[in-house]
Amino acid sequence: MELADLPLREDLRGRTPYGAPQLEVPVRLNTNENPYPPSDELVADVVAEVAEVAAELHRYPDRDAVALREDLAAYLSDSTGVPLTGANLWAANGSNEILQQILQAFGGPGRTALGFEPSYSMHPIIAAGTRTEWAPTPRRADFSLDTDKAAEIVADRRPDVVFVTSPNNPTGQSVPTEDLRGLVEAAPGMVVVDEAYAEFSSRPSAVHLLADYPDKLIVSRTMSKAFAFAGGRLGYLAAAPAVVDALQLVRLPYHLSALTQAAARASLRHAAETLGSVAKLAAERDRVAEALGGMGFDVVPSDANFVLFGWFEDARATWRSYLERGVLIRDVGVAGHLRVTVGTPEENDAFLAASKEVGR
């Protein structure tokens, strides 16, 4: 029996799942993780916290994750200077689940979500899963976002949800906060700024606009990238408390396990130390970009922990050449380009050595 034999929803037939290859190779630079593992102190703290909640695993977790949301609010307020409370925060299993809950509440059948492509490939997949019509809108040829044009398109198309990824995955550029205003003002519905890579960016967060657009703006974040907590699965958002009320209508009860909540809180206590790697990674990103440029590649300027580069006649074949040299990078489906995540200096050196051999 095969998938095609099942009574699957018609609109899911023929689709392919999200699938970054998970391969055992020496240098893994394909999913934009932080290459530095948690410190011994952090690991010990997570273990201690988890041991404590393990004694109560017969009970459901705090359904509203109140303590974790307060910790996230404290972190976000501290790092942005924008006062936020636990009522402004919501958390889920990765920001993918956050985005899914947003579309469950504000998208759905008969509704449309619009995004500026190329961008994060899960946005249209989550739209499909929630039966939200997807309206792809192109970026400029250099992958930057023309926010004036974007505002015009949004005013014309009137989508229920707009996604702006900043810094954008897989291209790396971020949008100046002030340029977002016109877009938010033009939008009749919700605007989701996906800030998964915000800690790597030199620009201020869109949370600065929350007070001005409480009925429209949602800022989505994750602990998977700069926070080095991808395996822990913790995404969150900042928005007006009423938006959080809306998401509670669609979230599954007890979606965030007691183990996840405990581990995330322990990890947040070590935020300063973990985020110490951000400056190092940003410097490595600039070194990698410059070295690639020096080798004659076209490099898209990046404000995140990855770099999109090209031009390749056959990006798939080049991706394979890297893999043969023990370096796993990402073919994101952008014509002529590949994306590399910034790793440790040693990993980046291995990638650059392979780049010299692979050529263009």
Ligand code: PMP
């Ligand atoms: N948004 C963007 C732009 C991403 O690149 C990613 C991860 N690749 C996510 C959201 C989701 O990450 P997570 O579910 O791990 O928070």
